[in-house]
Amino acid sequence: MRGAAAGEAVCHNPLTMKLLRLKPGHGEIVLAEGDVEAPEQEQELIEAFRRELDAGMWAAVPLKTPDGRRQAELVKSFSDVPRDAERVIFFPRAAGGAPRTDR
Amino acid sequence: MGLALGTAAIVLVVLVWELARPRAISALARARDELRRLRERSRAAGEVGYDPGRERRAEQRARELLRSCVDERDWAMYRDLGFLRVWGGLGERPPAAGASYAYLIYPHRPIVAFVPQTGTLLNEYCVAFPDHTRPYGSARLPDSDDVLAKWMALTADERRLIEEANMHLPGRQIDPDRIRRDLVRLARWERETGEDAPDIVRAA
Numbered sequence: 001m002r003g004a005a006a007g008e009a010v011c012h013n014p015l016t017m018k019l020l021r022l023k024p025g026h027g028e029i030v031l032a033e034g035d036v037e038a039p040e041q042e043q044e045l046i047e048a049f050r051r052e053l054d055a056g057m058w059a060a061v062p063l064k065t066p067d068g069r070r071q072a073e074l075v076k077s078f079s080d081v082p083r084d085a086e087r088v089i090f091f092p093r094a095a096g097g098a099p100r101t102d103r
Numbered sequence: 104m105g106l107a108l109g110t111a112a113i114v115l116v117v118l119v120w121e122l123a124r125p126r127a128i129s130a131l132a133r134a135r136d137e138l139r140r141l142r143e144r145s146r147a148a149g150e151v152g153y154d155p156g157r158e159r160r161a162e163q164r165a166r167e168l169l170r171s172c173v174d175e176r177d178w179a180m181y182r183d184l185g186f187l188r189v190w191g192g193l194g195e196r197p198p199a200a201g202a203s204y205a206y207l208i209y210p211h212r213p214i215v216a217f218v219p220q221t222g223t224l225l226n227e228y229c230v231a232f233p234d235h236t237r238p239y240g241s242a243r244l245p246d247s248d249d250v251l252a253k254w255m256a257l258t259a260d261e262r263r264l265i266e267e268a269n270m271h272l273p274g275r276q277i278d279p280d281r282i283r284r285d286l287v288r289l290a291r292w293e294r295e296t297g298e299d300a301p302d303i304v305r306a307a
Contacts, residue, residue: 025239
């Protein structure tokens with residue numbers, strides 16, 4: 001399994017994957033959800049994944065390393081997502097922040 | 104005589120109406136358009152305006168998501184202290200207690216790099232995750248989503264995030280005294296919650 005190399009996906013149901021997006025004023029929203037082993041559902045997940053990447057989002061998969069630590073992995077294509085990942089989280093790409101001084 | 108006057112009055116009214124009708128119709132249309140614009144504006148304002156209840160619910164959702172992604176202890180740190188510490192991964196030592204450097208992640212504030220062994224502040228990394236679609240009129244993620252985005256980017260690809268950020272000397276945006284106080288709070292918190300963290304204790 002692809003995910004095993006980087007770490008174990010934070011996962012309870014190994015087949016159902018959710019694509020989430022962080023959204024201002026709302027918190028996360030579910031973009032798509034499906035079983036990666038079901039071709040039709042996997043296709044929907046792939047399309048939703050591409051839409052978000054085309055919109056300039058970053059995609060991260062929360063993982064658990066073999067020593068039990070939590071971390072994330074940035075992915076650039078759906079094929080990079082561990083099959084057993086429970087969630088892929090999309091968020092706006094990083095940008096150098098404004099030079100605000102509020103001390 | 105009365106009949107003649109009445110007829111004249113009716114004719115006059117009809118004439119005046121015929122003359123005024125085009126203007127009246129266009130004035131009515133303008134008023135209707137204006138009313139529609141006003142309604143749309145007020146509906147839009149209702150949708151994108153600041154709503155404290157909505158923001159609170161968004162933050163609550165964001166906190167639950169953050170909690171489900173980070174270590175239990177990191178979650179407790181954020182809940183109790185309002186920031187997260189992430190060990191640096193590009194130094195000589197592994198990214199764990201005893202690492203060469205670490206970061207403090209604050210919501211909607213720069214990421215602060217420091218040396219855990221001495222408490223020396225290294226840099227501020229100013230980074231944001233603006234959502235240019237501006238749902239609800241704002242590009243700003245809820246506080247805990249901002250922390251989660253920083254945590255994910257930092258633990259997944261530290262070098263990339265640091266390259267994207269604007270680097271400044273400590274004190275550019277966050278008062279160094281505040282950071283030192285936070286390091287003291289962190290050391291106390293770790294003592295009280297039973298984590299063996301000699302580096303941070305010594306630094307504080």
